[in-house]
Amino acid sequence: MAHAVEKHPVTGIPVNPEKATLEGKNKYVAFWFFLGGETVLFASLFGTYVGLLNSGAPEELRSYNIFEMGLVFLMTMLLLTSSLTSVLAMMNMKANNPARMKFWLIVTLVLGAGFLAAEIYEFIHYYHIGHTFTSSAFGSAFYTLVGFHGAHVTFGLLWITTLLIRNWNRPIDVHNAPKFYVSSLYWHFIDVVWVFIFSIVYLLGMVS
Amino acid sequence: MAQTTALQQSRKYNGLMDWITTVDHKKIGILYLFSGIFFLLLGGIEALLIRWQLVRPMNDFVSGETFNQLITMHGTTMIFLAAMPMLFGFMNAVVPLQIGARDVAFPFINSLGFWLFFFGGVMLNLSWFFGAAPNAGWTAYAPLSTQPEATGVDFYALGLQISGFGSLMAGINFLVTILNMRAPGMKLMRMPLFTWTTFVASALIVFAFPPLTVGLFMLMFERLFGAVYFDPAMGGNVIIWEHLFWIFGHPEVYILILPAFGIFSEIIPTFARKRLFGYTTMVFATMLIGFLGFMVWVHHMFTVGLGPVANSIFAVATMAIAVPTGVKIFNWLFTLWGGQIKFNVAMLYSVAFIPSFLVGGMTGVMLSVAPADYQYHDSYFVVAHFHYVIVGGVVYGLFAGLYYWFPLMFGKALSEKLGYWQFWLFFIGFHLTFFPQHFLGLFGMPRRVFTYLPNQGFETMNLLSTIGAFFMGVSTIILLVAVVKAFMSKHVVKPDHWGDGRTLEWTLPVPTPEYNFAQTPLVKGLDTFWLEKMAGNKRVSVAEPVSDIHMPNNSLIPFFMSLGLFIAGLGAIFQKDNMVIGWSLIAFGLLMTFVSMFLRSWIDDHGYYIPKSQVEADLKAIREKGEQ
């Protein structure tokens, strides 16, 4: 049965369109639980990384000699800002402003793509100086952790792009709102992971 | 409603295509159950070969290398491909019915979870045909598992990875189903115990599988793509694998045993015809076991040398688990006490479970004493211990559940007469196999060794053990005969087959309609069907009038999503020998998976409606049949 969903008189869509239907609510809860699992997934990667920090790497390829603060700072700002623009997109979604929602999502995508480009540049640079996936246990652990995060960013970009194209000419409703909403949760979570990566991998790596 | 009815036509297939595309939790439950039984037979044959090799000293039935492959595949198959899927089978078949739901929260993902498991299982077993099965033990400790010539481990890493994704999805799906899909009045503290244990086990899956995912990725990268996490020469550390594996591995044991506890907690009250003693303590004991399950994994690593402080902390945490488990044992005993007990096969297994599992629990407490563990470690004592908990707990639970829910799942009943034979042969065979192994361990026989010398006092016990294993083999054949006989029989059971059903699944007609409940039931308390029976009602109260029922469409996408990963996995293995073929397979497989995901996102699929008239006609037919 399609239960009639109460629409807000001002916005014309339900107050929380992402969980107005049982289907939406299921997606919302399930995605949070998935993020709970992802927390442990990244914890395992972080644990491996701190366990193998600088292990097997020659002096010139240790964390304090290879990481460059400028690039990491730029990447952090890009991803952090994209987290905000994703929030703005969701606020506009709830206010039934599809045009502005799309605008902010595109900004999010651009920032995310910028982050990814910077990361690829960074990896190529490391490759040239000899810090690779197979060069030492430190290298393997570093690329696994940061690469897993980068893969998440890539997947997020593809996901949000697909949603945007698919729903470009559609109004915001209880079918597509949960999809947009969980993709934005995913995007925030990517930033959560990055906060630990820049703190533990990069900054702490530069100190020690 | 009329316009919504016209919204979408149902997409249906017949025969094999129906099974491949189904999103019906009852059919997916059957798929899980039979795949699980198939792998149970494979694992069982491997066990018999192991026991035949050990029947006498200096036997040369199989080589040491083959023996290693057999023990590895036996353990891996039984845990990941037999026990878990069979439990998922019961969860799928029963949990939505117990909470009064029409389906799980995510029928599509349910199907995806099954196919991922299935292809993962196939991939693992393909290793037999590609030269060598994995031979590093089910725990795949590095550096044993990172030896380049142990090519079977490639299949282990990829196969378990793929089926692990499926388990994670199933876990999240059950959590959300149980939280969001309950019928009106089905408060959390009115849920049947099997639903509760499914819930807690699912939460464990969500947190336990990610470390395994990471560990398996690392194993794959190390073996196939040149990473060096576990290579001490390159700065690697093998203990990382042990931690990741056991952070997963210990909760995994509870993922298996908790649902089995749930099955016993359904069967014992039903056939003691008494409310479960201490329902609330049962629920909290389940949660406590689940929580503590994450804080004890180092007891598998006592002899690694992590130091007395670590060993002591984890020893105490391990001993603490005995408390909630003991609470459960007493609750089952008190449920039996004073009940009007009916001893059918399901009940026999449940009653036999209590002392059998107790032995395993006691040896568990013995093993938790870290200094003593240095003596038991890597001996047959450990083998005896975990078979007493896994077979005496989980497998008894699976058999009990099979006899108990078979009528619900298939509309036919398993023969009780064959069942008695099956039970007694299994019960005797099980104890004959594993009880002597305690002593073998204490006498000093190491586990995972393919043969032993004569005149060391190992002969008799090993002979007994092998005889017991063949008892279990015969028992399993009888079980198969019983299943085939049930399917051949024309006799269709009545609803509430046992006559003493307490929970909602027994209120359903036989066979269960695809929408389960024509009208969502109204739950009035714990064991709501029993309450209604006691109040003199034949049917449970309903919470809604008859109306159109929304159903999900069948889909072929989950099959292809999983097949894509399977192909990519094979590519990852082959690229070591042949770059071109390997990488093309990887690209093709991943493309298939991602295109499937894209299609799932792109195509609007809002399901279809079963019209009210159809539901009313079904209801009428059922009532007429009931009055005959």
Next chain:
Amino acid sequence: MEKRTMNESHKQLELEVKAESRREYQLQLISFAMMILLTFVAFGAVYAELMPVWAAGGFLIILAIIQVFLQLYIFMHMNNRGNTWIVGMMWLGIFVAIITVAALRLLIW
């Protein structure tokens, strides 16, 4: 008459929605500003080498934890009504995450 009150109440609602959205907007911007600030402090402290090496780990991790809390509770609205199980599961995840990292940091040789 009836219609007018309807209109008025609608206007009233509109104002309320606007005020609510402004509040929300401000909250999000403030939390973003705090995140930026925390990031600057973290990078600045390392850049200027303000900390002794032994204190750096704890300090940076505390900053990261605060920032992540802002993400979870403000950006992601983890604490919304009806999210009891979500909060519970996330905290369990965080608990398992902590013991996992701690074990891999401390319990290896």
